[in-house]
Amino acid sequence: xxxxxxxxxxxxxxxxxxxxxxxxxxxxxxxxxxxxxxxxxxxxxxxxxxxxxxxxxxxxxxxxxxxxxxxxxxxxxxxxxxxxxxxxxxxxxxxxxxxxxxxxxxxxxxxxxxxxxxxxxxxxxxxxxxxxxxxxxxxxxxxxxxxxxxxxxxxxxxxxxxxxxxxxxxxxxxxxxxxxxxxxxxxxxxxxxxxxxxxxxxxxxxxxxxxxxxxxxxxxxxxxxxxxxxxxxxxxxxxxxxxxxxxxxxxxxxxxxxxxxxxxxxxxxxxxxxxxxxxxxxxxxxxxxxxxxxxxxxxxxxxxxxxxxxxxxxxxxxxxxxxxxxxxxxxxxxxxxxxxxxxxxxxxxxxxxxxxxx
Ligand SMILES: Nc1ncnc2c1ncn2[C@@H]1O[C@H](COP(=O)(O)OP(=O)(O)OP(=O)(O)O)[C@@H](O)[C@H]1O
Numbered sequence: 001x002x003x004x005x006x007x008x009x010x011x012x013x014x015x016x017x018x019x020x021x022x023x024x025x026x027x028x029x030x031x032x033x034x035x036x037x038x039x040x041x042x043x044x045x046x047x048x049x050x051x052x053x054x055x056x057x058x059x060x061x062x063x064x065x066x067x068x069x070x071x072x073x074x075x076x077x078x079x080x081x082x083x084x085x086x087x088x089x090x091x092x093x094x095x096x097x098x099x100x101x102x103x104x105x106x107x108x109x110x111x112x113x114x115x116x117x118x119x120x121x122x123x124x125x126x127x128x129x130x131x132x133x134x135x136x137x138x139x140x141x142x143x144x145x146x147x148x149x150x151x152x153x154x155x156x157x158x159x160x161x162x163x164x165x166x167x168x169x170x171x172x173x174x175x176x177x178x179x180x181x182x183x184x185x186x187x188x189x190x191x192x193x194x195x196x197x198x199x200x201x202x203x204x205x206x207x208x209x210x211x212x213x214x215x216x217x218x219x220x221x222x223x224x225x226x227x228x229x230x231x232x233x234x235x236x237x238x239x240x241x242x243x244x245x246x247x248x249x250x251x252x253x254x255x256x257x258x259x260x261x262x263x264x265x266x267x268x269x270x271x272x273x274x275x276x277x278x279x280x281x282x283x284x285x286x287x288x289x290x291x292x293x294x295x296x297x298x299x300x301x302x303x304x305x306x307x308x309x310x311x312x313x314x315x316x317x318x319x320x321x322x323x324x325x326x327x328x329x330x331x332x333x334x335x336x337x338x339x340x341x342x343x344x345x346x347x348x349x350x351x352x353x354x355x356x357x358x
Contacts (some may be wrong), residue, residue, distance in 0.1 A: 001067055003035050008042075011068035015060045018053065019350050024061070031214070032078075040065060041076040047349040048210075049081040052342035081316060083210035083345075084127060084352040086232060093201075094208045094268055095129070097234035097348050099267070100227065102257075104249030107271035108241045109309070111139040112319055114215035116326040120341040122170040123326070126210040127167060129172040131200050133227065134217045135193045138177030144168045146324020151178055154205065162205040169327060172209070176199045176282040194226040209347075219249070220256045228262050234348050235267035237306065241249035242271055242293035250294075254301055267347045268304035269294050270340060276311040285310075304347060307340045309333070 012030055013023045024030055024044070033042040037344045040316040046054060046061040058077050063222075065075055071132070085096035101114040114130060119257065122128040131142035141147045146166060151174065153161050165172035176196060208211065217223050227233070250269075271294025296306035308354045309315070314331055316327040326337045 003040065003073065005033050005035060005036065007069050008033060008035065008040055010067060011064045012061060014064045014068065015057065015059070015081060020353055026056070028134055030165050031080075038070060038072060038126055039074045039076070040069075041079055042080070043078045046081040046351070047084045048345035049083075049126050050121055050338075050342045050345035051081065051349070052339070052346055064202060064253060078086065079335065081125070084349055086234060089264055092206075094230065094277055095206055095212050095347035096208075096210050097352070098212045098214060098231055098315055099234055099348065100214045100216055100264070101254055102216045102221075102224070102236050103239045104251065104253035105216050105240075108137070108218075108239055108246050108250075109132075109315075110218065111143060111215050112315060112324075113237070113270055113309070114138045114213050115140065115143045115319070115332075116337045117293055117344065118171045118211075118213045119324045119326040119347065120337045121211050121213075124338075125332040126342070126345075127208055128130060128170070129206050129209045129212040130174075131197075131212065131214045132173070132175030132177060132215055133197050133200070135176055135197075135223060136217050137166045138180075138211060138216060139319070140173060140175040141177040143322065144171075144173060145179070146173070146175075149178055158192045161203070163199070163206050170325075172206060174204055176200070179346065181205075191222075194222055197223055197226055201227075202336050211348075212266045212312060220253055224256065225244045225262075228257075228264055231269045233264045234342075235265040235351060237267050237344060238269045238303075240294050240297065241270060241288040241289050242287070242291060243275045244293070246289075247293045252299070253301070258301070265347075265351055266301070266303040267344050268306035268323070269298040269301075270306045271295065271308040273311045304343065306343050309336055309340075 009025050012195045013025045015024050029045050031043040031045050062127040083096050101109040101110055118128050132138045149166055151166050152164050238254050240246050257266050275287050295305045314325050323332045
């Protein structure tokens with residue numbers, strides 16, 4: 001008996017996306033279904049290439065077709081993604097999701113996290129941009145081996161000049177550091193810094209982006225207000241270390257995003273420098289800065305805990321020599337960042353899901 005597309009779709013109606021509590025057919029995730037004899041092939045369209053449930057959903061589709069349609073069907077599932085965006089986005093139309101990486105305190109690893117998240121999402125196939133908005137100490141030029149680099153510009157047919165982000169590792173990058181002498185401090189005054197930051201968003205040729213990651217300065221200042229009030233933000237990721245002095249400041253940073261006048265979804269907390277494991281004692285963990293502080297903070301604020309990153313020499317070295325550690329696909333840290341990036345992308349998709357999905 002011939003297999004019909006109605007039979008296959010009916011089977012796939014039994015596969016539910018756990019995040020959206022609806023089946024894949026209703027969510028319009030099944031595309032390009034073709035059937036030739038017992039060969040069934042279709043595309044499963046997710047809302048992020050970093051979806052942590054892609055293997056689970058693929059297996060559920062295979063099982064449903066085998067169970068409800070034909071045990072001996074030859075099934076080929078092609079997984080693609082079309083990243084969703086918040087429905088009310090009016091500005092920066094080609095940028096789907098702006099994600100802020102923030103910390104209450106300096107030096108906790110915010111730029112390290114922002115850089116490695118960008119690398120991870122780009123490696124998954126997403127179109128990624130990174131803005132280094134840290135007016136006090138822009139680190140992205142160093143972390144991407146671009147100290148001294150200067151972006152060029154192009155003129156549009158309407159006569160507007162657009163800055164061309166510098167591309168590295170498949171990521172489009174702009175940093176305030178590209179516009180200053182690396183050895184000269186730039187005494188940014190509030191309004192000047194705010195204008196410079198707005199230009200990085202509005203006057204740059206970003207093209208289409210799935211995710212624009214923004215590395216914020218530490219604390220809660222003018223730049224935070226400018227960015228959160230000028231652009232549609234998909235969410236903020238909070239980076240902290242576990243010690244009390246960092247947590248106290250992080251608490252304030254987190255509370256800022258929850259203020260009614262700002263009201264930005266907090267995608268979760270990352271605990272950086274969570275512990276140290278010496279190479280010669282791989283089973284030992286030393287909690288140098290205290291234990292589980294980030295987790296406790298996430299629980300106290302009712303936001304997701306995204307994961308912990310240990311203190312690893314390769315992270316410092318990768319940051320210093322312009323090769324973020326997540327580029328090394330075989331490293332344990334690449335896996336840790338992949339897990340965190342997957343949770344962030346999933347959370348963004350859930351927030352955008354009126355009525356989309358992951
Ligand atoms: N998990 C880690 N293991 C080892 N080194 C780390 C780790 N996280 C960050 N570092 C190192 O700590 C230093 C500070 O990190 P980073 O610049 O990312 O912090 P930051 O919060 O962005 O700082 P700033 O407030 O200056 O912007 C860098 O040298 C970085 O390589």
